[in-house]
Amino acid sequence: MQLKGSFPIVICHPSGAFNLAFRMSRIGFTQLQDEAAMTLKCMEKCRGGGFEEVFMTKIDYAVKYDYCMRINFKGNKELYASGICSDDECWRLYEEKIHAILTKGLGDRAKFIRVIWRNAECQWRVDDGLSILDKEPLFIGISVSNLEKAYRMVDIGPNAESKEEGLEFRKFWGEKAELRRFKDSRIAESTVWECQKWERHLILKNIAKHVLSLHLSLPKDNIVVVVDQLDFSLAHGAADPISYSGSLLEAFDVLSKRLRLIENLPLKVSSVQPLDSAFRFTSVFPPEPHLLANEKIESLRLNKLVPSCIQPLEIMIQLEGSGNWPMDETAIEKIKSSFLIQIGESLQKKWGMTCTATQDDVDVLMSGYAFRLKLLHERALSLLKEIGNDKKILVHSADKTLFIRSQHASMINGLQSLYPIYGPVVRLAKRWAASHLFSACLVEEAIELLVAYLFLNPLPFDAPCSRITGFLRFLQLLSDYDWTFSPLVVDINNDLSQSDVKEINDNFLLQRKGQNVGPVMFLATVYDKASEAWTGLSPSALELKRLAAYAQSSANLLRKLTFQEEIGPNRWECLLRTPLNNYDAIIILHKDKLAYPQRLLFSSEVGHGTQVAKGHASKCFQPFLLPKDLKGRPEELKKKLLVDFDPSRCFIKDLEKEFSTTFKLWHDSLGGDAIGLTWGKSCPSKRKQEEVVEEGGYDPRKVLKAVGEVGKGFVRSIYFIKPPRLAN
Structure with missing residues (x-):
């Protein structure tokens, strides 16, 4: 009882002479209990008794806590005013003081608050004296109770x-x-704590900085909260484009009702489902309402530039059942096109909506958005087309692809409603992958599933409640997961039965044992038990190795930035700047000829290699409409709007067609101005190269100059970094 009156936690030695927990605080013991409960949970729910989660998972404060803070006390004399008294050093007393302030300020928003001050580096020697003790910042980790309370x-x-x-x-x-x-x-x-809807993740940061600066007399610059340092990568101007999602959903609801009201069709519209990631809040850049995409254009007095391009949002339509559909897949596609054209004509006639039809699509302009209509015919789901001579490859029909996309969209929508922070984490992950030129390697649906796995299988942690913590866990998953020997199964709605899991494992083992290894990143879901939908063709083994290396490097930098002061103003930007010296050649595009130049994070500059081509910008395309272009009748103005036009995508398709065996392309589909090239395996051997060079033939520089000709007017410059690796 005497010990209990002197210490917050008492674990007595059998003799009762001393307290084994004399250094433990009450909050530390509470967290120890929580960790014990989490370990029991891992043992109960994880494969192999949770051994890998408990003992093999790298855990540090940056990946564990939702909000991480640093307080710099360097030169703060008030810190040592209390002096040193027995077991409670002055810095331990300060830890308790800060913990009490934050506990009172955050209230039920925080599940746990950990305050710890590692006063000296691990290399510190006693001979160096005590002057080192205030140089390391005090660290605070905060685990959020739930987002509803945290965002209050x-x-x-x-x-x-x-x-x-x-x-x-x-x-x-x-x-x-x-x-x-x-x-x-x-x-x-x-x-x-007033803020915009897309800034509510900053409320907890604002509370913490306010109470600490008020009660500790600290400048707010001395308090660093790791929460919004990467928001710049998702913003457009002063706002996050996710703010337009409300008007987008309203426009979709109107379109959905109008489609169901169409009466002059042989078959009525039975269901309408959005497919685009903008509808599930996982698009990095959901589109803004466009002035020229409205039913009526009332005013053209503009305070900002009007983009000339607009990205379409895919909508899937299903019709009521009928037994009159043909069995031939080509005939089905023709009838579907006829239905879509009729739908477009009806919308245009009854509601004045602008509809345009191409060979493959029908686009509808309304309420500032472009909606691309797709028609699903369920009877065609069983139709498969066999192609190829030596190998039999089964290719899904267009309807099966639509069906898989609709299943994926439904699953992600359900997950988004359970975990509101899921969307921002996915957007950061997609921005990172694109910034490092992995757009062709990792499709956005695969990234959505990887992040979904983090929320569904968070052990040995709780599900992430902040975007940076979730992003760090994504990088850790990508770099550390055993892709060679383990399928990654994403079961969002607990739809997978034991037989489904067995089928997935059998598919995985069959592909690994066969000569055709199959997808190196095996992502299995209830609608795709063989990982064919999103990772069947990419990433390749080499691409996955490169992805994992970049993810590991970014994770290490992110941890370092969490614990240490940033050296220089642009350290966080390094997470999204890709090193251009890791490619064999670099193509730099004219940034003012990109479809959406406002999305460009950093202008690319190459300071190494040899410039082999240089070109002037063409005047054929402008990303923004000029004032003279906005004069005329509304019908004429709408014709100037380019739906789904992206010169970067067109250029990459041309290169892949022309140089498919010469080099591999690495690009940023979100609006980067750099394209990386790595030489392919089909380059001539050294002896063959010497022969063709003597004949005036093969020369890497000539190949790159030919690339410049393909992109004339769009390519700014091309740099030759490394020659092809010669075969023996």
Whole structure:
């Protein structure tokens, strides 16, 4: 009992002479209990008794906590005012003080708060003296209880009648405290953390910085909260384009109702489903409403530039059943096109919506958006086409592809409703993959499934509640997962039975044992038990190795930035800057000829290699409409809008067609101005090269000059970095 009065936690030696937990705080013991409960959970739910999760998973504060903070106390004399007393050193007392402040300030928003000060580096020697003790920042890790509480914009304090409690409330919160009347007529003290919807993840940061700077007399610059340092990669100007999602969903609802009301079709529309990632909040750049994509163009007085391109959003339509459909797949596709044209004509005639038809698609312009209509015929799902002579390759029909995409969209929508932070984490992951020129290696649906796995299988952690923590776990999963010997199974709605899991494992083992190894990244879902949909063709073994290496490097840098002060102003940008010296050749594009130049993160500059081609920008295409282009009748103006046009995509297709065996392309589909080239395996051997060079034939520089001719007017410059690796 004497020990219990002196220490917060007591674990007695049998003799009762001393306390084994004399250094343990109450919050430390609570967290120890939570870790023990988490370990038991791993043992119960994870494969192999949770051994890998408990003992083989790298755990540090950056990957464990949702919000990480650093406080710089360098030169702060008040810190040592309490002196040193027995077991409680002054810095331990300061830890308790900060913990108490944050606990009171954050309240039920935080599940756990860990305050720890590693005063000296592990290499520190006693001979160096005590001057080192204030150079390392104090670290704080915060685990969020749930997002609904963390994103709460108003905290309600005591009622106006409670004078003493109100005085204490105002003393703690300072200028943020205010007396407000609420909807239930109650008048109470409160704090309000006003922000835009896409900035609500900053509320916890603002609270922490406010209370710590107020009660510790610290400049806010000395308090660093790792939460929004990568938001610049998702923003467009001063706002996040995700803010337009509300108007997009409203436009889709209107379109869906109008499609169901069409009466002059042989078969009525039975269902309408959105397929584009913008509808499930996982698109890096969901489209903004476009001035020229409305039913009526009322005013052309513009305060900003009007883009000339608009990206279409795919919508899947199903018709009521009928037994009159033909069995031939070509005939089915022709009838589907006829149905879509009829639908477009009906929308245009009844509601004045602009519809355009091409050989493959029908696009509808309404409410500022472009919707691309796709028609699913369920009877065609069983139709497969056999092609090839030596190898029999089964190619899914267009309807099967649509069906798989619809299943994926439904699953991700359900996950997004359970985990609101899922969308921002996916957007960061997609931005990272594109920034490092992996757009051709990892399709966006595969990234969505990888991030989904983190939320569905978070052990030995809780599910992430901040975008940077989730992003770090994505990088860790990509770099550390055993892709060679383990399939990654994503079961979002608990739809997979034991027989389904067995089928997935059998498919995985069959592909690994066969001569055709199959997908090196095996992502299995309830709708795709053989990993054919998203990773069947890419990434290759070499691409996956490169992906894992880049992910490991980015994860290490992200951890370093979490714990240490940034050296220089642009350290966080390095996470999204790819080293251009890792390619054999580099193509630099004219950034003012990109379809969406406002999405470009950094202008690419090459300071090494030999420039072998240089070109001027063409005047045939402008990403923004000029004032003279906005004069005329609305019908004529809408014809100037380019739906689904992207010169980068067209250029890459031309290169892949012309130089498919010469080199491999690495590009950024979100709006990068650099394309990386690595030489293919079909380059001539050294002896053959010497022969063809003597004849005036093969020369890598000539190949790159030919690339410049293909992209004339779009390519700014081409740099030759490394020659092809010669075969023996």
